[in-house]
Amino acid sequence: MSLRQKVAEIFQECFGCAPDHIARAPGRVNLLGEHVDYNDGFVLPAAIDHATYIAFSKTSAPHSALYSVDFAEAAFFSPTELPAKTQSDGSPLPDWARYPAGVIWSLQEAGQSTPNMQAAFASDVPRGAGLSSSASVEMAFAIAWQTLGGWTLPPMQLALLAQKAENQYVGVNCGIMDQFASACGEKDRLMLLDCRSLEYRSLPLPKDAAIVIADTSVRRSLTASAYNDRRAACEEAVRLLKHDLPDIKALRDVSVDEFNQLAYKLPDEVQKRARHVVEEIERTTRAISLLQSGDVAGFGRLMNECHASLRDLYEVSIPELNIMASAAQSLDGCYGARLTGAGFGGCVASLVARDQVSAFVKNLAAEYESETRRHPEIYICEASSGAGIISP
Ligand code: GLA
Secondary structure (H helix, E strand, O other), X not given: OOHHHHHHHHHHHHHOOOOOEEEEEEEEEEOOOOOOHHHOOEEOEEEEEEEEEEEEEEOOOOOEEEEEOOOOEEEEEOHHHOOOOEOOOOOEOOHHHHHHHHHHHHHHXXXXXXXXXXXXXEEOOOOOOOOOHHHHHHHHHHHHHHHHHOOOOOHHHHHHHHHHHHHHHHOOOOOOHHHHHHHHOOOOEXXXXXXXXXXXXXXXXXXXXXXXXXXXXXXXXXHHHHHHHHHHHHHHHHXXXXXXXXXXXXXHHOOHHHHHHHHHHOOHHHHHHHHHHHHHHHHHHHHHHHHHOOOHHHHHHHHHHHXXXXXXXXXXXXXXXXXXXXXXXXXXXXXXXXXXXXXXXXXXXXXXXXXXXXXXXXXXXXXXXXXXXXXXXXEEEXXXXXXXXXXX
16 A cells, blocks of 8 residues: 555544545755755755655644654644644644644744644655655645645745744754755756755756665764754854955855865864865766766766765764765766765665666675675665645
């Protein structure tokens, strides 16, 4: 049974009738431009064919009733309880319910109507795996409330409101990439976003290449504090570089040459973090030209460089991600492989020649398992369309 059928059936069991609508919002994989969205850089993600599905209807009850299939738990809340992060009976919202509650809070702050809903939802985006499960939950609820409220915002606008929910309600200081990819993704395309102007366009995926996602099975830990430390180091670099480059607003404004000349003025750790960002923004720009000229091998080499930089300069990798990335990079048919997302656990994304994908998947699983004694999930992933309503 597909996940959309499952949420519809569970809705029926919970609420005694069929849902009026089903919303779907995908996770994402990022191919290049890692840890640059909050430095005004360029990112190159794709929405993936793993998603959150919500079966939902409007309710006249005084609160929304949400059932999480994945946590086998319900939460009840009304708009008045949102600031206190409590449910209608005064108990704290379960952690998973902070995402939908944050989305209503953010939509209400923006003056949108958010009628109470009853809903059952589930996701096949693995949690804590660097594939943006949180953004997919947020975007699916943003779409659901948009549908019930009878208003329409452009997808990028909804993505910004979902990001605000995560920053200010859930309390994770993420950039815009994940919500953007979930909201605006296109089938079979990579999405290029300028995180400063928020202009975006899509590019075709390299012909004859597949994206393979290999999950180390190590779940992310310590992310919020380590992620915030990385952001703080980037801000510190901008503050210090401003002495020589007074017009810069973000690391996006510093060229690799300028950085090389001024790097000695930065403390070691700040220097390493900033070097990753400055070079990664330049790498992403080069990658776009390579993609446009059909140079998949060149694009793949930049993915490998990105992994080394995340490992050695930004220091967000872990041994299992390094083992997976090296194993992938050494296999026939692999153009490039790197950790995807924030790091500290999760997945490696590889670009692989389609005619060698089956052998690649088999050999990668065997090699990773023999080195780590962990069993990896490996998916061949199709780039999918962004969040929307699908028929029940
Ligand atoms: C997480 C954040 C994104 C981005 C990536 C790293 O996924 O949510 O905004 O910063 O990490 O590129």
